[in-house]
Amino acid sequence: MKQTLPEGLIYKVKAILSSIEWFASRLVPTPVIRRGLGGGLILLLLPLLSLGQLNESFSDGDFTQSPTWSGDANSFMVNAIGQLQSNGPAVTGATIQLATPSQAAVGVVWEFWANLRLATSSGNYTDVWLIANSEDLKNSSTSGYFVRIGGTADEVSLFRKDAGKGPVYVINGQDKTIASSNNNLVRVRVTRSINHEWELSIDLSGTGDNFVSQGTATDANYKTSAYVGVLLRYTSANSKNFYFDDFLITDTQPLVLQDAQPLNAQELELRFSKPLLQTEAEREENYTLNGSIKPIAAELTAPGTVQLRFTQNFKTGANTIAVANLVDVYENALAEPKELTFTYTPPAVLPNYNELLISEIMADEAPAVGLPAQEYIELYNRTEKVLTLKGIRYSDATSTTTLPDVQLLPKEYAVVVPNTQVQNFTKYGKVIGISNFPSLNNSGELLQLRQPNGKLIYAVNYADTWYKDNSKREGGWSLEMIDINNACGGIENWTASVNPQGGTPAQANSVSAANPDNTPVILVDITAIAPDKVLLRFNERLDSVQAANISKYTISGSIAVTNAQVQGPLFTEVILTLATPLQERQLYTLTAQSIADCAGNLSSQPLTATFALPSVPEPGDVVINEILFNPRPNGVDFVELVNRSDKYINLQNWQLANTSGDTISNSRSITVINYVLAPGQYVVLTSNPENIKTNYPAAKQETFLRMSSLPSYSDDAGTVVVLQPDKRIADRFSYTSDMHFELLDDVNGVSLERIRLEGPSIANNFHSAASAVLATPGYRNSQLQEGVMAQRMFQVSPQVFSPDGDGTDDFTTINYSTDKSGFVANITIFDTQGREVRKLARNELLASNGFFQWDGLRQDGTKAAIGYYLLYIELFGLNGEKSVHKEKVVVGGKL
Known part of the structure; x- marks a missing residue:
């Protein structure tokens, strides 16, 4: 005879069979399940229930163990048909609860049966918590998710509860589904995917055969759980009218490695979709970093979180962590060994010396070649660190600005431009806009980067000679650093860009090459x-x-x-x-x-x-020794000075000038740095030493001192003025083109040289350089004549000369020495026939000693014939006395 089961037990059996069928349908093909739920098949599938986190039917009649429900235990009981029934105090507004541990949170199905034999309202409802961070479900700080059955809308809905706040809908179920006054039977199923997609379904028959979806939603606020439980609120008449059964939580989803986050340079936190089995989670051999590196420690710091510690730093940028052999607490394993790429960015730090470089300089942007017509500098992070630019001071020779809060990754370039130009440079790479962009000098200047506290980061003193290309130095081309690993290199490690656009802002330099410094210091x-x-x-x-x-x-x-x-x-x-x-x-x-x-x-x-220790100079210590004022086509001027004293003289802050009328003007600084002239030492002042060396190969390049520009010296006539730092005139020489030897066919490129070092800077003491050399920059003058001390009042030296421009005895000098002042002289030259050849001097006031120069030319500028000549000298005194002196000289030459 067939025995009839109580209603509640019938529902329970049906629910178990329904759950088994639902669960099995995900493991074996549906036709196999649908063959029938005979006892053999049920016995076959029952072991699978062990995979569920919770399977509570209260069949043992005890909710205090296996599993343990805690809370208001005295307010609940297991009734005669194996259901959990409320049994709380008959007090309106009472709230009772039970909770049991559960870590299921993601990739989970929750199912339970309930019957509220009462009319639900705002004071009569139940919250079945699926995920809770605390077992005290009454506490307002508890957070998680729950299903509410009842309430003013008489519905079944899914809510999220945030700590300290009221519940909010996740899925708002259909109203009036729980509308009976004494028998609200429902079976509830909630699913949550590993992507946090929720679905709420209810079966009002309670059998599990007729589930109807109440909606879907996505919510990822809470990804871990500690408890499930029930929370009841009722009026006094309903204290025993809540029934629950068949709590089933199943977790069959594979374990998923969801995220990897570096905590610092050597520690990595892995986050999984579900709580992990500790024994496997803490096996170091289950983890591999970047293909070969094992951690020295693996610690399960939270149910689904593992912290790994390594002995070496992560790579900046992309790293790979591989995980294998892990299972969750419900014995779901990783589907297969899993790899995940994570990015490590070290904390940004201020750069130290030579860690942040200026690697490119666009000082002269016009005429533009292909880039926007804008000055810029390029920065480069040569380290493996992330560098912050916040507060870094960038300055040129005259102004300073502050860089913004920007980070540079290891080996990253960035171009720095005015704020108004940022959009014009974004297509080239990383752009940093600044206000008050320091204007760059075309010819060069000192640029510096300093920390906010003033500590030096990098400095470069560029110059237009660094282009090493005269056409590119005219504009539109940037200067690029050749080897970014040779941060201290100067001109030898910089050159003009070869990129067709004229530069490579925010990119690797076009001239990039290995250019190490292997030479010792000089x-x-x-x-x-x-x-x-x-x-x-x-x-x-x-x-x-x-x-x-x-x-x-x-x-x-x-x-x-x-x-x-x-x-x-x-x-x-x-x-x-x-x-x-x-x-x-x-x-x-x-x-x-x-x-x-x-x-x-x-x-x-x-x-x-x-x-040596420099001495204070006096006028006449340093004099003009040679001047080229009429250079060859495409040539440049030079002025040579010589120290004719026995002092060591520093030329720092001396000036070179010319005259405008009777006024000294157009002063140019000779040098702003220390430059000491030793006794007898030459220095050649020019704006282009390379040009001078090209035109005069014998020039001594070590004597050259480059000036940015020389005062203008006309080809016809002019005055060279040398000023000491105290503004006194060190020397002054007025020249004309007529001072050149008249027989020269072309005076372009021929200098005027001082004849006597100790003599005055006057026309009579200068002569055209020998035709064989044309000029002698930096070394002994070709026409230099040692001083002759006249043994008598007048003495000729040399007595035989050959005015052929070969640099040997090209002229003669009539040297004089007097013991009185105020003498005036006339000198006339006659040939052997008594014919006047040239009036050499007329009414010349004599110093105490000096000389006159005869270059062998006649009065009409033609060359005197080879032979003897008479120097007829008339000397007049202040008191009218007169004396006559006669000296002989021979004009020689090649026959």
């Missing part, structure tokens, strides 16, 4: 800038720490060095402080040993140089 010069201070200048940047070691320097005369200060920002100069003051007109020798440059190259041999 001591260029040394200057005593005070009796107790000496300035050393080197050809390249030094290792500033090593160069500050005083033990590396010794000075002759047992003069001790007490301090060595390397001068920024270029670190090419060192100031030594001496224990004993130097003496004027005394030569010293400095020796520097084991000096390293910025690249680490060490001088293998001691560096030596001689120097």
Whole structure:
């Protein structure tokens, strides 16, 4: 005889069978399930229920164990047919709860049966919590998701509850589905995918055969759980009218590695879709970084979170973490070994010295070649660090601006332009706009980058000679650094861009190539800038720490060095402080040993140089020794000075000028740095040393001193003025083109040379350079004549000369010496026939000693014939006395 089961138990069996069928349908083909739910098949599928996180039918009659429900235990009971039934105090507004642990949160199906044998209202409803972070479901700070059955709308809906806030709808179920006054039977199913897609379905028959969707939604606010449970609110008459059964939580989704986030340079946090089995989660061998690197520790820091720690830093940029053999707490494994790429960006830091470079300079933007007609600089991060530019001070020689809060990734370029030009440069790469963009000098200047506290980051003192291409230096082409790993390089590591557009802003430079510095440093010069201070200048940047070691320097005369200060920002100069003051007109020798440059190259041999303490100059100490005022076509002028004193004289802040009428004008600075002339030393002043060297190959290039420009010196006539720093005239020479030897066919490119070093700077003491050399920049004048001390009042030297321009005895001099002042002389030249050849001097006032020059030319400018000539000299005194002197001279030549 068939036994009839109670209604609730019938629902329970049907629910179990429905859940098994639903679960099995996801594991085996549907036709297999649909063959029938005979006992054999049920027995086959029942073990699969062990995969569920919760399977609670209350069949054991006890909700306090297996699993343990806690909370208001005295307010619930398991009734005779195995259902959880409310049994709370009959008090209106009472709230009772039960909760049991559950970590199911993502990729989960929740199902349960309920019957509210009452009329639901705002005071009679139940919240079935699917996900809760606390077992105290009454606490307003508890957060998660719950299904509400009842309420004023008599509905079944899914809500989200945020801590401290009221619930909000996730899925608003159909109103009036729970509208019975005494029998609201419902089976609820909620699914959540690994992509956080929710669906709420209800079956009002309670069997699980007729589920109807109440809607779908996406919500990812809470991805972990600690508890599930029920929360009831009722009036006094309904304290025993809530029934629950068949709580089934199933989790059959494969475990998914969702995210990898670096916590710092060596720690990585992995986040999974579900809670992990601890034993496998903490096996270091289950993780591999970048193909081969294993962590030294793996720690399960949260149910679905693993923290890995490595002994080496992550790569900046893309990294790969591989994970294998992990399972969740419900024994769902990773579908297969999983790889995930994550990006590591180190914290941004301020750059230190030579870590942030100026790698390109557009100083002269016009005429534009292909880029926007705008000056710019390019920055380059040569490190593996992320650099912040916030507060960095960028300056040129006259102004400073501050860079904005921008980050540069390792090996990244960025172009810096005025704010108004940003849009014009975005297509080239990263652009940084700034206000008050410092204008760049076409000819060159010092550019610096400094930290907000003033600490030097980088400095470059570019010049237009760095283009190494005269056409490109005229505009439209940028200067590019050749080797960005040779940060200390100067002219040898910069050149004009070869990109057809004229530059490569925010991109790798077009001239990029290996160009390492493998040469040791050279001591260029040394200057005593005070009796107790000496300035050393080197050809390249030094290792500033090593160069500050005083033990590396010794000075002759047992003069001790007490301090060595390397001068920024270029670190090419060192100031030594001496224990004993130097003496004027005394030569010293400095020796520097084991000096390293910025690249680490060490001088293998001691560096030596001689120097002296400069003296205060007097007018006439340094004089004009040679001038080229009428250069060849495409040539340039030069002025040569010579120190004819026994002093060491510093030319710093001296000036070269010309005259306008009787006024000195157009002054040009000779040099703003120390430049000491030793006794007898020459210096050649020109705007283009390369041009002078090309036109005069014998020129001594080491004597050249480049000036940005010389005052204008006319080809016809002009005046050269040399000014000391105190504005006194050191020397002055007025020239005309008529001073050139008249027999020269072409005077272009021929200089005028001083004849007597000690003589005055007057026309009579200058002569055209020998035709064989045309000019002698930087070395002994071709027409130099040593001073002749007349043994008598007049003396001719040489007595035989050949005015052929070969540089040997091209003229003769009539030297004189008097013991009185005020003599006036007439000099007339006659040939052997007594015919007048030339009036050499007329009413010339004589100094105490000096000379007259005869170049062998007749009065009409023709060359005198070879032979003897008489110099007829008339001398007149202040008191009317007169004397006559006769000297012989021979004009020689090739027959």
